Amino acid sequence: MPPTGCNSGRDQIKSRIQELIDSSEVLVFSKSSCPYCVKVKDLFRELNVKYKVVELDLMDDGSGYQDMLLEMTGQKTVPNVFINKTHVGGCDKTMQAHQDGLLQQLLGGGEAYDYDLIVIGGGSGGLACSKEASLLGKKVMVLDYVVPTPKGTTWGLGGTCVNVGCIPKKLMHQTALLGTALQDARSFGWEFDENVKHNWETMKTAVNNYIGSLNWGYRVQLREKSVNYVNSFAEFVEPHKIKATNKRGKETFHTAAKFVLATGERPRYLGIPGDRELCITSDDLFSLPYCPGKTLVIGASYVALECAGFLAGLGLDVTVMVRSILLRGFDQDMANRAGEHMEAHGVTFVRKFVPTSVEELEKGTPGRLKVTAKSTESDEVFEGEYNTVLIAVGRDACTGTIGLDKVGVEVNKKNGKIPVNDEEQTNVPHIYAIGDILQGKWELTPVAIQAGKLLARRLFGGATLKCDYVNVPTTVFTPLEYGCCGLSEEKALEMYGQDNIEVYHSLFWPLEFTVPGRDNNRCYAKIICNKLDSDRVVGFHYLGPNAGEVTQGYGAAMKCGMTKEQLSGTIGIHPTCAEIYTTMEVTKSSGGDITQAGC
């Protein structure tokens, strides 16, 4: 029989522990030297939660406490965490509880949230994520709100791609291609009256009608998947609470265990006199009620070149003002070839100039504007008159006004982008981000969709598959389309070194171009192989018609690890453009001739 004194000591410790548990919101039994304890304490500090620490190694009867804790909780190790009288467990359990949102619930006095997930942004990524989460049985809300452009343009559900991006862009690109086809048609024997005109309004209405039907389709899908959609602007007010403001200014509040930020980006303005008042961006162009007329496109982003390309294709007088290079981030050899083709087809390039002011000479639809620009290299000043000035100098993430500062989500101050880990998690564990607002990731609709879907499956479906951001195929819809997958030549050189890569390339003349006799030695194919890894294709580049269709298939092959040998062992489909990749023999380093001899 143990001495009674000891027994009363045990009781004393037990009641002391119980007292601590009952009186503390957050209680951590810890040892000052234990790294796991430090981690847990850091977490609570980060969450801005007051916590009480009992350092067992710094007190006389620490081991007695530890024995009693084992008896009370079945856990002998530290840290041993209690929140609002509930035993959470050690470091791993606490971190897991934080991830699951359980910690937050315990901290909030066990209060349940309105939703399992709130998604901010109803674009491609946000919709994919919310629908998937709902399919997995979760209660989901999506908030989407389009802040009108300075010109007053606004649009429906679906985000940039559907309303002011991929969809109208490709349809207007197609409009331009049809113009080229009309010209080609004569060579093939079609005879028609000379008078061919294009009606902007007909095209605009047709394109926007299609977009209207897509907006409705998305709305119906959300209903079918039981996602609660609210057309309001969302802003964090607390870590788990957002304020939603609708267009009439009515405010409502909603809470959720987890959040996904999918707010996307909007065009950047220049910050020069007249830019917001007089210029338009891609947000306005696709629903412009009148033909833009003589147009100056400022910028050399893919948005700039695509818009300039189709406007020129409609027969408009188009000038592109470029500060430095075309298509930053893309393979420069390809970018310049795409630019040269545009130049050959009547687009004027004003290089190494930046605009300094835009003035209105005459109101109208379109009116007349005077643009002044200065050289980036000398004192030279450029002046020009245009009907429309389209700014396409880049896009800014919509992360500045959604209360991220209130909840401590880290944002890159330079560009508003959000850094995330490889599971799209921000520094605040219950807040995730997908799509164009991610730092260092692709700004592409299919990437956002994939990331959103996989994120929902990991959060709510027990899945582990992460979004693969490597070897993503994409296409720029310049008049001569540019498709690519993998590394640019510059990037491959940087990563592997000149000696370890082999570049195969070839010019080609699409069969369809031969009869009308146009654009010979313009289309170009290039692959970059890693000599250290069985000549694996690490970069794929294509400049020619139907680039999206061609690149998609080779993208799948690259995902499977395609090598040059496998590519050469593939039988081509004749006569196509894509077959060129199965017969590429000339390396860039050999300096061999790649021009196609025309008759």
Add this chain to the structure above:
Amino acid sequence: MAYRLIVRRIWNAPVKDIRCPRLCASSASLFSRAPSPPVSVTSRRNVSFSVQDQEDFTERVINSNLPVLVDFHAHWCGPCKILGPRLEKAVAKQQGRVAMAKVDIDEHTDLAIEYGVSAVPTVIAMRGGDVIDQFVGIKDEEQLDSFVGKLIEQ
């Protein structure tokens, strides 16, 4: 809210094919050659009204003494532009025995969502707040006359 429940129940029931049988349609086309009395513009103007909001819908559609055809349409929908005037013509022929309401689904999304509209044009027939018939897509004049006629007979 009772009517909503009824509406839902009816909506969830399998959609019966309310298109005119082939035979009926072809025989009807024989009659279409006969000159039909022209419907004056003034009477057609009053045939339909545009729903302003949820309250307006309750008052003029759900609480209506007459059966009401509700034409869910959108400005971006080509077939809607063809169906709308045809439907008005069919309703006008009934000389006040049936009313017609027009709902722009983009302006009144909640109403369209509530009534399960997933494609336009969707036309629902309501009497006493209950959905008694419906169709999606375009119909010719004879089919519409028959649809409207059935609504009155019932």
